[in-house]
Amino acid sequence: xxxxxxxxxxxxxxxxxxxxxxxxxxxxxxxxxxxxxxxxxxxxxxxxxxxxxxxxxxxxxxxxxxxxxxxxxxxxxxxxxxxxxxxxxxxxxxxxxxxxxxxxxxxxxxxxxxxxxxxxxxxxxxxxxxxxxxxxxxxxxxxxxxxxxxxxxxxxxxxxxxxxxxxxxxxxxxxxxxxxxxxxxxxxxxxxxxxxxxxxxxxxxxxxxxxxxxxxxxxxxxxxxxxxxxxxxxxxxxxxxxxxxxxxxxxxxxxxxxxxxxxxxxxxxxxxxxxxxxx
Amino acid sequence: xxxxxxxxxxxxxxxxxxxxxxxxxxxxxxxxxxxxxxxxxxxxxxxxxxxxxxxxxxxxxxxxxxxxxxxxxxxxxxxxxxxxxxxxxxxxxxxxxxxxxxxxxxxxxxxxxxxxxxxxxxxxxxxxxxxxxxxxxxxxxxxxxxxxxxxxxxxxxxxxxxxxxxxxxxxxxxxxxxxxxxxxxxxxxxxxxxxxxxxxxxxxxxxxxxxxxxxxxxxxxxxxxxxxxxxxxxxxxxxxxxxxxxxxxxxxxxxxxxxxxxxxxxxxxxxxxxxxxxx
Numbered sequence: 001x002x003x004x005x006x007x008x009x010x011x012x013x014x015x016x017x018x019x020x021x022x023x024x025x026x027x028x029x030x031x032x033x034x035x036x037x038x039x040x041x042x043x044x045x046x047x048x049x050x051x052x053x054x055x056x057x058x059x060x061x062x063x064x065x066x067x068x069x070x071x072x073x074x075x076x077x078x079x080x081x082x083x084x085x086x087x088x089x090x091x092x093x094x095x096x097x098x099x100x101x102x103x104x105x106x107x108x109x110x111x112x113x114x115x116x117x118x119x120x121x122x123x124x125x126x127x128x129x130x131x132x133x134x135x136x137x138x139x140x141x142x143x144x145x146x147x148x149x150x151x152x153x154x155x156x157x158x159x160x161x162x163x164x165x166x167x168x169x170x171x172x173x174x175x176x177x178x179x180x181x182x183x184x185x186x187x188x189x190x191x192x193x194x195x196x197x198x199x200x201x202x203x204x205x206x207x208x209x210x211x212x213x214x215x216x217x218x219x220x221x222x223x224x225x226x227x228x229x230x231x232x233x234x235x236x237x238x239x240x241x242x243x244x245x246x247x248x249x250x251x252x253x254x255x256x257x258x259x260x261x262x263x264x265x266x267x268x269x270x271x272x273x274x275x276x277x278x279x
Numbered sequence: 280x281x282x283x284x285x286x287x288x289x290x291x292x293x294x295x296x297x298x299x300x301x302x303x304x305x306x307x308x309x310x311x312x313x314x315x316x317x318x319x320x321x322x323x324x325x326x327x328x329x330x331x332x333x334x335x336x337x338x339x340x341x342x343x344x345x346x347x348x349x350x351x352x353x354x355x356x357x358x359x360x361x362x363x364x365x366x367x368x369x370x371x372x373x374x375x376x377x378x379x380x381x382x383x384x385x386x387x388x389x390x391x392x393x394x395x396x397x398x399x400x401x402x403x404x405x406x407x408x409x410x411x412x413x414x415x416x417x418x419x420x421x422x423x424x425x426x427x428x429x430x431x432x433x434x435x436x437x438x439x440x441x442x443x444x445x446x447x448x449x450x451x452x453x454x455x456x457x458x459x460x461x462x463x464x465x466x467x468x469x470x471x472x473x474x475x476x477x478x479x480x481x482x483x484x485x486x487x488x489x490x491x492x493x494x495x496x497x498x499x500x501x502x503x504x505x506x507x508x509x510x511x512x513x514x515x516x517x518x519x520x521x522x523x524x525x526x527x528x529x530x531x532x533x534x535x536x537x538x539x540x541x542x543x544x545x546x547x548x549x550x551x552x553x554x555x556x557x558x
Contacts, residue, residue: 018413107437115394115439134297158386160394160439
């Protein structure tokens with residue numbers, strides 16, 4: 001299922017790894033719905049589905065829990081979720097959502113330098129992996145899991161230890177903040193940006209599925225996003241231009257990780273100042 | 280071609296990725312020779328060969344330059360070299376050795392924390408890759424190269440930036456030391472360990488192909504390597520037990536990266552002290 005550039009990448013992975021793969025695309029800015037998933041799975045043609053939780057090219061957060069309810073009806077479907085930009089910023093309960101494989105990375109809502117991936121996987125995914133004869137080496141989760149269990153949490157090849165130490169530190173910080181507080185902080189930052197976007201521009205994304213970690217804004221004033229960003233950078237801030245075809249047509253403000261409500265207020269104040277925006 | 284656990288891994292990669300693969304094994308502690316490679320390539324049955332430059336399970340450094348002379352005779356062979364534990368400690372001239380793909384990692388002779396791989400590849404390897412339709416996504420060197428060239432050294436997915444900054448710093452340090460000085464330092468450390476090993480134990484490896492980054496020593500005195508290592512660790516040192524089947528039968532002393540001749544002397548003095556070794 002694809003709703004943008006990052007969910008397209010799942011499809012690419014299937015194709016480039018010679019796995020029979022189909023793609024179900026929705027219009028940019030729209031979400032994947034449980035109904036779509038049900039329609040596709042009812043054909044009985046699939047073994048595995050992939051959903052990108054938070055699509056940062058369009059600012060959509062897909063309803064992974066409601067989709068999980070649909071997946072639950074189909075015993076033999078493996079449900080994979082890309083939570084790269086949401087984990088740590090938006091609540092994800094993999095068991096409750098019936099997610100079999102949930103992958104994320106450390107450099108988005110977890111707020112660490114890039115370079116390490118993290119994943120959870122279910123017993124159902126393990127049993128399915130046992131039936132796949134050619135699983136590669138580097139990304140063979142089953143072999144990795146068995147090694148970790150049998151060798152007291154060592155890995156089959158040397159992992160990025162400095163990231164592991166950093167993650168250990170950061171997870172302590174996250175627990176200190178409190179998970180619910182952290183998710184609430186992301187929501188508050190998102191609300192600030194949404195209100196500002198509605199006042200001065202327009203939110204690009206279907207408002208029923210807005211992301212709490214990033215907002216995509218339609219460039220209704222025809223500003224030069226590139227120039228705005230250059231001026232922001234001189235002041236120590238940075239936003240993102242639209243992704244791919246949406247460049248200059250949209251721009252993106254991220255509000256995730258260790259950013260605070262104050263940081264976002266400061267950013268918006270600076271954008272107002274540069275663009276001379278007044279209510 | 281395999282001369283130990285790490286060269287076995289190349290074979291495993293082929294098999295687990297559903298690539299038709301054969302393995303040519305030599306006795307543990309022996310090297311891969313140009314004659315063996317010539318014999319295998321003359322069958323005309325292969326497209327690509329893999330050689331591990333420095334096999335840390337047995338302390339062998341394979342003669343990659345002489346093997347390259349053989350490969351050169353066979354126009355359509357892609358020559359892959361694993362230089363994980365040698366690059367930065369032993370001179371490697373990929374063009375002179377006719378190496379098409381040379382991979383290494385940052386945590387061995389380059390002396391950085393683990394978590395990033397580095398590779399070189401030839402135009403011949405690029406042209407060959409263009410003929411391979413299913414190259415995966417994450418390790419598709421061709422796609423990565425094209426992206427880097429077209430997007431001013433950006434990557435198709437976020438790389439481990441902190442490792443890149445660290446590597447940039449470390450490469451400056453290495454150039455400051457001077458490449459030849461660095462290789463010479465590795466040789467001097469190796470000579471120290473070899474002399475000590477011959478005086479008190481026995482070198483496990485074929486002495487014509489001894490590694491300058493690591494020495495594997497036969498446990499001729501039947502000491503407990505595990506106990507020795509525990510006592511060394513109390514004093515701030517660490518050596519490695521034998522790898523796999525060679526555990527306790529051998530032990531391994533690494534002399535690579537940023538270690539100095541003084542460090543190695545201090546280590547050997549401490550081993551002498553713990554084991555009460557005297558000449």
